[in-house]
Amino acid sequence: MKYKTPFIEKHWNKLLVLPTVVYLGIFAFASFGLVVFLSLTDISFKGEIAGFNFVFAKNYIKALTDPIFQTSLKNTAILVCIAVPIEMLLGLGIALMLNQDIKGKRFFRSLFLLPLMTTPIVVGNIWRLMYNSEFGLINYILTSIGILNKPIPVLGQPETALFGIILIDIWEWTPFVMLIILSGLQALPTAPYEAALVDGASSLQIFRRITLPMLTPTLIVALLLRLMDAIKIFDVVYITTFGGPGLSTEIIGLTIYKEAFRKLNLGYASALTVIVLFVVIIVSNIILMIINKLTKR
Amino acid sequence: MNRAFLKLILFIGLAASVLFFFTPIVYLFLTSFKSQVEIYQHPILPKDFDLENYLIIFDPQRSGRFIFANLISSIIASFGSVAIALPIGTIAAYSISRYKTGGDNLFFMILTTRMAPPVVFSIPIFLIMKYSGLINTLHGLAIVYAAFNLALVIWMMKSFFDEVPKDIDEAAQIDGWSKTYTLFRLVLPRVYPGLFATAILSVIFAWNEFLFALLLMHSPLNQTLPVGIAGFYGERGWEWGQMAAAGLIAILPIYVFALIVQRHLVRGLTMGGIKE
Amino acid sequence: MVSVKLENVTKKFGNIIAVNKLNLDIKDGEFVCLLGPSGCGKTTTLRCIAGLDNFTEGNIYFNGEVINHLPPQQRNIGMVFQFYVVYRMSVRENLAFPLEIKKLPRTEIEYKVKEIAEILKIDHLLDVKATKLGPADKQRVALGRALVKEPRVLLLDEPLTNLDAKLRAEMRIELKKLHEKLRTTTIYVTHDQIEAMSLGDRIAVMNLGVLQQYDTPYNLYYHPKNLFVASFIGSPSMNFIDCSLVEKSDGIYLDAGSFQVKLVEEGEFVKHNATSSDLILGIRPEHITLKQNPDDAYEAMVDLVENIGDKYIIHLKSGDHIIKVITDEKLLNPGDKTYFSFDRKKMHVIDKKTERVII
Numbered sequence: 001m002k003y004k005t006p007f008i009e010k011h012w013n014k015l016l017v018l019p020t021v022v023y024l025g026i027f028a029f030a031s032f033g034l035v036v037f038l039s040l041t042d043i044s045f046k047g048e049i050a051g052f053n054f055v056f057a058k059n060y061i062k063a064l065t066d067p068i069f070q071t072s073l074k075n076t077a078i079l080v081c082i083a084v085p086i087e088m089l090l091g092l093g094i095a096l097m098l099n100q101d102i103k104g105k106r107f108f109r110s111l112f113l114l115p116l117m118t119t120p121i122v123v124g125n126i127w128r129l130m131y132n133s134e135f136g137l138i139n140y141i142l143t144s145i146g147i148l149n150k151p152i153p154v155l156g157q158p159e160t161a162l163f164g165i166i167l168i169d170i171w172e173w174t175p176f177v178m179l180i181i182l183s184g185l186q187a188l189p190t191a192p193y194e195a196a197l198v199d200g201a202s203s204l205q206i207f208r209r210i211t212l213p214m215l216t217p218t219l220i221v222a223l224l225l226r227l228m229d230a231i232k233i234f235d236v237v238y239i240t241t242f243g244g245p246g247l248s249t250e251i252i253g254l255t256i257y258k259e260a261f262r263k264l265n266l267g268y269a270s271a272l273t274v275i276v277l278f279v280v281i282i283v284s285n286i287i288l289m290i291i292n293k294l295t296k297r
Numbered sequence: 298m299n300r301a302f303l304k305l306i307l308f309i310g311l312a313a314s315v316l317f318f319f320t321p322i323v324y325l326f327l328t329s330f331k332s333q334v335e336i337y338q339h340p341i342l343p344k345d346f347d348l349e350n351y352l353i354i355f356d357p358q359r360s361g362r363f364i365f366a367n368l369i370s371s372i373i374a375s376f377g378s379v380a381i382a383l384p385i386g387t388i389a390a391y392s393i394s395r396y397k398t399g400g401d402n403l404f405f406m407i408l409t410t411r412m413a414p415p416v417v418f419s420i421p422i423f424l425i426m427k428y429s430g431l432i433n434t435l436h437g438l439a440i441v442y443a444a445f446n447l448a449l450v451i452w453m454m455k456s457f458f459d460e461v462p463k464d465i466d467e468a469a470q471i472d473g474w475s476k477t478y479t480l481f482r483l484v485l486p487r488v489y490p491g492l493f494a495t496a497i498l499s500v501i502f503a504w505n506e507f508l509f510a511l512l513l514m515h516s517p518l519n520q521t522l523p524v525g526i527a528g529f530y531g532e533r534g535w536e537w538g539q540m541a542a543a544g545l546i547a548i549l550p551i552y553v554f555a556l557i558v559q560r561h562l563v564r565g566l567t568m569g570g571i572k573e
Numbered sequence: 574m575v576s577v578k579l580e581n582v583t584k585k586f587g588n589i590i591a592v593n594k595l596n597l598d599i600k601d602g603e604f605v606c607l608l609g610p611s612g613c614g615k616t617t618t619l620r621c622i623a624g625l626d627n628f629t630e631g632n633i634y635f636n637g638e639v640i641n642h643l644p645p646q647q648r649n650i651g652m653v654f655q656f657y658v659v660y661r662m663s664v665r666e667n668l669a670f671p672l673e674i675k676k677l678p679r680t681e682i683e684y685k686v687k688e689i690a691e692i693l694k695i696d697h698l699l700d701v702k703a704t705k706l707g708p709a710d711k712q713r714v715a716l717g718r719a720l721v722k723e724p725r726v727l728l729l730d731e732p733l734t735n736l737d738a739k740l741r742a743e744m745r746i747e748l749k750k751l752h753e754k755l756r757t758t759t760i761y762v763t764h765d766q767i768e769a770m771s772l773g774d775r776i777a778v779m780n781l782g783v784l785q786q787y788d789t790p791y792n793l794y795y796h797p798k799n800l801f802v803a804s805f806i807g808s809p810s811m812n813f814i815d816c817s818l819v820e821k822s823d824g825i826y827l828d829a830g831s832f833q834v835k836l837v838e839e840g841e842f843v844k845h846n847a848t849s850s851d852l853i854l855g856i857r858p859e860h861i862t863l864k865q866n867p868d869d870a871y872e873a874m875v876d877l878v879e880n881i882g883d884k885y886i887i888h889l890k891s892g893d894h895i896i897k898v899i900t901d902e903k904l905l906n907p908g909d910k911t912y913f914s915f916d917r918k919k920m921h922v923i924d925k926k927t928e929r930v931i932i
Contacts, residue, residue, distance in 0.1 A: 005475070012476045016392035017399060019385040020447060027444035028410045031421035038420065094314050097307055108311065110556055115318050117555040119505040121523040122544040126321045129328060129537060137324050140340040175318065176566060183563045191658040194625055197645040198652040199671040199718065203303070209670075213661055221567055232414040235507040239527055253416045253508075260420050261512065273417045284412050288405055 032277065039270035059271035069272060071247045072255040075162060079251065080230040083169040088223060090170070091177025096207075098178070099185045109182065116175040124239035127168045131155050155241050158248035165249050168236055173229070177222045184218025185211075224287050231280070252276055322548075329541035336537050350542035364543050366518040367525035370435055371547075374510070374521055375503035377439030378446055379496050385443075386450030387492065391480055393451065394458035395466060411448040415508050423512050433515045441513065442503040449502065450495055453565050457491030458484070494561035497554045504551055522547040575636045575725040575758050576601045577622065582631035584617050591617045592628065593782040599775075601636075602756040606773035608763060609805070614782040615762045619728050622760060624648050635725060651719025651757075652728040655735060657711035659703035659718075664695060667703045667714050671722040689721045692751070709740045720755065727759045733768065745771060766806055770794070778802050795919075800928035803855050803921060809886055811857050814894050815925070818843065818850040827854055827922065831892025832871035834920075839932050843922050846931045855921035855930075858886065858899040861913050870912035875905045889913060 008015065042055045063069050098108055115123070130137050131154040139151035154164040188211065196206045234253035237243065243250040243258070256276070260269035328336065329350055330343040354364040392398040399406075422441055423432075431437030461484055469479040485492075507523040514520045520528075526547060529540040555562065579597040583590065592614040599605045607615035620626040622633060624645035632639050640648055660667050665686055672682040690696035693713045698706065703714050712732055719727060733741045749772055752759055763769050769776045770790040778785040778793065778801070785805075786798045797803035803811050816829040825840030826833045834854065836843055843852070864870045873889035873896065885903050889896045889911070898913060905911055922931045 009476055013392040013396035013398045016388040017403065020389040020451065021403075023385060023444060024406065024410060024447060026425075027418070027422065027441070028406075031418050031425070034421035034424065035417065093310065097310050097314070100307060102307070102311075108315070110559060111315060112318055113555055113559060113562065114322055114552060117501060117505075117548075117551050118322070119507075119523055119526075119544075119547050119551065121507050121527050122325070122548050125526065125529075125540055125544050126325045129541070130321055130324060135337050135340050137320075137340065171318065171321065179563050180567055191654055191656060192660055194645075195652065195654060195658040195660075195715075195718075196670075197625065198623060198648075198650060200646045200649075200674045200722070201670075202646065202674075205674060210660060225567060228412045232416075234414070234416060235523070238507070253414055256416045257419065257508070261423075266420055266424075270420055273420060277413060277417045280413050280417075281409065284405070284409055287412075288401070288408065292401075 035270045035273050035277070037270075038267055039274045041267040041270075042265075043267045045264050045266050055267065059268045060275070062268065063271050063275060068247060068250065069255060072243075072250045072252050075247075075249060076231060076233075076251045078162060079166055079169065079233065080227065082163075083166045083173070084223070084226045084230055086170050087174045087177050087226060088219070090174045091222065092181055092219070094174070094178045095181035095185055098182055109179075112175045112178055114175075115172050116179075118172070120172070120235035121239050123168065123172050124236040127164070127171075127236075128155065128240050131164055155249075156245060158245045161241055161245055161248045165233075165237060165240065168240070169230065169233065172236070173226065176229075177226060180222040180225075181215070181218055184215055188214050220290065224290065228280075228283065228287070325541050325544055328538060329545050331538045331541075333536060333538060350538045351546075354539050354543050354546070362525055362528065362539075362543070363517045363520075364522075364525055364546065367520055367522045368546065370514070370519055371504055371521040371523075373435045374438045374442060375500045377436060378442030378503045379499045381439060381443035382446040382450050382499060383492065383496055386447045387454045387485075387495075388480070389447075390451045390454035391458050391484065394455045395463065407448045407451055410445070411452075415445065415506075419508060419512055422509065426513055432513055433519055435514075435519060438510060438513055438521070441509050442506060445506075446499040446503060449499055449565060453495040453498065453561070454488065454491060456564055457488045457495075461487045491561070494558045495565070497558045498561070498565040501551055501554055504547075576634075577726055577758060577760070578634040578637075579618070579622070580632045580634070582618070582621060582628050582633060584614070584621055584626065584628040590782050592621070594631070595779075595782075595784055597777055597784070597787060599758060599760065602758055604752050604759045604761065604772060604774045606761045606763060606769035606776045607779060608766060608769040608773075608776050609779035609785075610764055612781070613779040615764075615779050616730055618779075619730055619760060619762050622726070623650055623652055623728055648726075649722070649724055650726045650728055651722060651724035653712065653715045653719050653730065653732045655731045657708055657715055657735070659706070659711050659714050661702070661704050663700050664690070664703050664706075664714050665699040668699075668717050668721050671718060675722065685721055689717045692754070693717045693747075708736055709744060712736070712744065716751075720751075720757070724757065727757045729759065729761045731763050732761075734763070734765070741768075748772060767808065770806070778805060780805075796930075797921070798930055800853070800923050800930070803923065803930060807857055809858050809897055809899060811855050811921075812861075812896050813923075814854040814856075814896065816852055816854050818847060818852055820844070827852060829854060829892065829894065831873075831894065834917075836922075837917070839922070843931050847922075847924050848926050849924075851925040852931075853923040853925050855923055856896075856915050856919065858897040860919040861896065861898040861915045863887070863898060863900060863905070864912040864914055867912050870914040872910065872912055875907050875909045875911060877907060878903065878905065 039059055040054055040056050041052055042059070043052050094112065098105055102108075118126075131139070133139050133151035133153040133156070136151075138154075139148065142148040143151055152160065154160045192210050192214070193206060196210050201209070232253060233251055234257070237249055237251055237254055238257075241249040243254050256269050256272050259265050259272060327341065327343055330346050330348070331339060332349065335344055354362060357363050393403065426432040426437055426441070431440065465483055465487075466479055469483055474483070504521075505523065506521075507527070510521040510524045511527070514524060517525070522543070526540065526543045529536060529543065577597075577599040579595050582592055582595045584592040595614075595618060597605075607618060609615050617626065621628040624640075624643060628641075632641055634640065635648070660670065662670075668686040668689060669682050672685060677685075686699075687696065690699055693716060695710060695713050695717065698710060703711065706714065716732070733744050736744060745768060752772075761769070761772060770793075773790060775787060775789055776793055777787045780801050786793060786802045788796075793802060793806050797806060800813075804813070814829050816827045816834075819826045819828045819833070825836045825844055827836060871891060873891040875887060876890040876895060877888040879886040879888070880903070883901070885900055887898045887900060887905060889898060896913065923929070924931055
């Protein structure tokens with residue numbers, strides 16, 4: 001078609017994003033508005049909306065002193081601070097290994113994808129099986145070899161439950177880090193590497209002084225993405241421990257879910273949601289600044 | 298000193314990694330062939346590879362679950378969401394790629410939807426869906442999934458569009474073609490592989506989703522696979538073998554899809570930040 | 574400072590022979606160029622000498638010692654790559670890098686870095702981040718880094734190819750002066766024959782993995798051994814005129830169709846060494862003179878006149894042949910009739926079948 005419709009031509013770029021803006025406007029931003037609104041009420045929900053009073057900041061004050069919320073923040077922080085660094089290191093290690101000249105590199109890379117792609121509910125189930133103290137693989141092998149005297153119900157006791165979840169997270173997400181770093185490694189130019197060989201550097205020296213500095217942007221991307229995603233953990237905890245035993249694996253997502261859909265305190269849950277969202281927005285602003293600085297280099 | 302030693306470390310490291318990451322999946326596979334009794338007796342290998350569990354789960358009368366219906370629901374919801382998100386997101390991606398529409402603000406808006414924990418949208422979306430009558434419908438779920446996938450679609454497609462040289466657009470302008478023609482007939486064909494990869498990746502993420510399927514789908518027939526599988530707990534005792542079989546049904550299609558698009562996986566995971 | 578010897582070095586990539594039984598003897602302190610078109614195997618050879626690639630057969634010696642299995646780190650070589658390889662550090666850190674690897678004392682490192690920076694005239698850039706420099710300076714840094722460790726052999730892989738013409742000419746002079754000062758055994762890969770001719774003590778001309786001729790620039794120019802070398806060296810390139818060997822009653826002639834050249838002393842030699850009567854007459858454009866009259870000259874018509882600044886390349890048409898002549902004065906126009914002759918002593922006769930230069 002060679003004819004032009006002047007209006008379309010002129011506002012073309014804006015028209016193209018319009019559907020997106022509308023769509024996201026409804027779902028993301030109207031939602032947010034609604035949540036803020038609800039957070040100022042004590043609305044509860046039993047099949048239908050029942051009872052509706054404005055309580056303004058009361059929910060927020062309650063949140064600040066709520067031991068469950070505090071525990072869930074703490075647990076989430078522990079999980080993120082332990083799991084993510086381990087994922088980064090393991091991911092880096094495996095990526096370095098896969099970057100060597102080995103046969104079947106593609107095969108291994110495909111293999112390592114799988115934990116990441118596994119439906120999280122199924123991931124939870126797999127590990128419930130693995131951790132089971134009566135017939136689970138882990139306890140079975142460890143007691144057979146003799147490392148353990150009796151099986152440990154990892155997910156059943158408060159001391160170990162959170163670490164059990166952390167291990168699951170590591171299993172699920174290390175491939176994510178590994179894939180990103182591997183891509184980064186493969187994109188690095190070979191010439192500085194060869195020059196360093198000629199200059200007499202050993203593999204370790206080359207890694208420290210040449211490879212690592214060039215890999216830093218990739219590492220940062222992987223780290224930031226993991227930090228953002230780790231906070232979202234929900235499905236795995238839901239299907240394995242549901243926050244228990246006690247509150248030992250209570251994480252943010254679960255707390256909000258329970259408040260809203262089990263205890264039916266939509267108002268209070270909304271306030272928690274707003275607090276969490278606030279934190280996320282601050283973090284994403286920081287990330288945006290960092291990405292901008294990096295891409296300008 | 299080093300060559301052979303390093304090779305050994307490499308081998309051990311790789312073997313250990315494969316063992317760690319692959320064993321649980323294999324374990325699920327093996328468990329799916331065990332009856333409840335076998336699970337206790339044979340901690341590792343099943344007695345034989347009989348498909349009993351698979352037959353049970355597809356029969357609602359024996360299992361009390363509707364796995365087949367769940368499978369269909371999953372398919373409808375995930376492909377449906379792509380059918381919505383792909384067109385909307387792709388044209389927006391083109392606009393952002395060529396004209397940098399919206400600049401940093403739009404970028405930020407889209408970034409936030411990717412970053413925020415889904416649970417923060419759970420309450421309002423639940424209410425919106427309920428009071429618009431879309432709750433417990435598959436098309437309603439698809440609409441919600443599309444909202445979440447938009448960010449991914451826009452990101453990935455933008456990075457694919459960035460790879461098509463602007464020269465084509467400009468030459469078309471000079472030749473007098475309308476912008477509509479340029480996009481749909483000239484540029485779009487060049488990103489078909491990207492469209493395909495983005496679609497598959499979106500399907501994967503929608504398929505794996507749990508929270509909103511749980512909240513919005515109440516009748517067992519409408520529930521998606523993750524919800525159906527989650528329900529194995531607490532019904533007739535813990536039928537691990539059946540649960541494993543259902544789990545395998547859920548993950549195998551995803552594995553196939555993931556392997557098909559693995560070239561573009563990193564691009565999707567990093568929002569177009571890193572390509573392969 | 575070291576002599577380098579390549580003995581029957583062969584490198585295969587699968588079924589493709591990139592370097593075919595290469596034998597090369599490089600003397601201590603010599604500047605040798607590997608010259609040839611793309612794909613001739615020169616870069617591959619260099620990388621084998623460096624140890625970055627393994628070769629299939631043969632041996633490489635440094636000062637008589639086999640170094641085939643030594644990794645690059647242990648060969649004590651310096652290398653400059655085509656695409657300005659500098660590390661993302663300051664110039665100073667770049668230059669210091671090889672010395673730090675060797676764990677030399679700090680003071681010694683600083684001294685050597687300063688010295689090489691001064692020689693290469695980058696001492697004012699020492700604290701600048703190397704990746705921010707222009708291409709010529711980057712190459713100077715790369716060169717400095719290669720030289721700072723006082724390598725036994727310096728290897729250069731087309732280092733000037735990516736510089737613009739003016740910079741290239743300047744750097745060429747700098748390189749030559751540098752070599753005269755330091756006298757490091759140097760192996761320089763290029764496809765630019767002007768570079769090779771001006772820089773090399775000896776040049777190894779290669780084509781399709783095979784060494785064509787290894788000689789001084791003078792000999793390559795005046796005494797090429799085969800058709801390839803004759804055609805590759807010299808700009809504009811040598812004229813090649815198909816002709817046949819004809820024996821007449823009064824002597825042996827080269828018959829080019831539109832003209833004949835009588836072979837006087839060389840006649841018997843050519844007849845004896847040619848495998849057939851199909852020959853090629855080779856004469857460089859700079860060795861042909863234009864004349865006004867047909868005395869002792871051959872007739873031709875002007876086909877095209879190219880003006881390349883202060884000189885003219887005149888394309889003459891004689892029969893089926895196009896013959897290029899290079900001259901200072903433009904006295905002719907396309908379509909003019911003119912006469913040309915050449916110095917017999919500068920003429921070459923090449924066997925068409927074997928491509929070997931007979932005289």
